[in-house]
Amino acid sequence: MNPSEPFRDPELARGLARAIAREARARDYAFMEFCGGHTHAISRHGLEDLLPASVRMIHGPGCPVCVLPIGRLDMAIALAQRPGVILASYGDMLRVPGSGGRSLLKAKAEGADVRMIYSPLQAMALAEKNPNREVVFFAVGFETTTPPTAAAMMEARAKGLENFSVFCNHVLTPAAIRAIMETGDAPHLDGFVGPGHVSTMIGAEAYAPAAEAYRKPIVIAGFEPVDVLDAVLRLVRQVNAQEARVENAYSRAAPSAANARAAQITAETMRVRDRFGWRGLGEIAHSALTISDAFADMDAEIRFALEPIDAADHKACACGAVLRGVTRPQECKVFAGACTPETPLGACMVSPEGACAAHYLYGRFRTKVPAA
Amino acid sequence: MCLAVPAQIVSVSEGEAVADLDGVRLVVSTALLPDLAPGDLALIHVGFALARIDAAEQALALEALRAAGADDAA
Secondary structure, rough: OOOOOHHHHHHHHHHHHHHHHHOOOOOOOEEEEEHHHHHHHHHHHOOHOOOOOOOEEEEEOOOOOOOOOOOHHHHHHHHHHHOOOOEEEHHOOOOOOOOOHHOHHHHHHHEEEEEEOOHHHHHHHHHOOOOOEEEEEEEEEOOOHHHHHHHHHHHHHHOOOOOOOEEEEEEEEEHHHHHHHOOOOOOOOEEEEEEEEHHHHHHHHHHHHHHHHHOOOEEOOOOOHHHHHHHHHOOOOOOOOOOOOEEEEOOOOOOOOOOHHHHHHHHHHHHEEEEEEEEEOOOEEHHHHHHHHEHHHHHHHHHHHOOOOOOOOOOOOHHHHHHHOOOHHOOOOOOOOOOOOOOOOHHHOOOOOHHHHHHHHOOHHHHEEEEE | OOOEEEEEEEEOOOEEEEEEEEEEEEEEEEOOOOOOOOOOEEEEEEEEEEEOHHHHHHHHHHHHHHHHHHHOOO
């Protein structure tokens, strides 16, 4: 049996939905599910239909592919186009549109050596197997994905690889929560469904400062439908009791404290950038990582003297507002028209964790207006 | 991108483990979870074992979830 099965039990889900309906009567609630993975779980399992009308779920910026500014993707494409470079990338990034409709996949079709990998260790192995080529790993992701990048760098160092480098775009979730709460047009929020898998690396307690600072409950949740409903119930209960603390509803996998080994290798190989641009949220202080001084020789930005590229989103793309929870995917002018998963104009439609993709795949039956 | 999947650990060796994801076997790094043991349930992400899923905690969680749903206000 798939270990996730018990957390997909429809009876369990319905029981929790009933409990939420009972306890969410006296007022309205607006909760942000931070992770794109939670947005997809909600859409795919029709959880909105199980929640009472008093509970509104607002998707957040927890899609690292979606929040990466176009300029950074343009830099990766430019790197891939350099002679002798092999750019190793996760599959999620390959079809994201950069400036001028370019993408890594299109660059590959035009002759750039872009390789899809599912692990940073595979990128490192490419460097071992191709000593005459420069292998650059396009590192993207929140804190779940960061320690694996760090581990690959440590191993590359141990093997004395000189042709391996990392183009680092790792971002930090607590900083994103801070930014959401501090943007001028922040939607009203009563609490957050917090990232379960990120918490396996940084520990659930990493969210305590945000809960305290903004006086909003944060419930760390797994990604199965029962997990999400459980989190919503706990959030409703905290709001009703006027509490604002971190609750770990994913204690079967996520500890309170950080994974020590992950923290150690991340600290050795990376350091916090002063600021980093996020699509939709602008420049956020201390929100992203770059390579540490000790590993500067593996920093692709240094090795290739990369010029920063500052590029604007496609004119019609509303990804920025969607990521802030201010615009719903169906409210974007090009949603399901010019912008579809096959012909994406922005990252939110092409990323497997994007809010627009989630709504396109699972939500349109609710909002489609029948032809007159 | 940031989603990890649960898998059964079949065997463990130096720095690596064989994980069974619903019948598919995968070699994963144990760099982040060095004391993983065969028979453990673990979350796998980008070729790494990230965290052990505690079976006892999981059972307790499921019990609590059933109770939360069964609580019927008259």
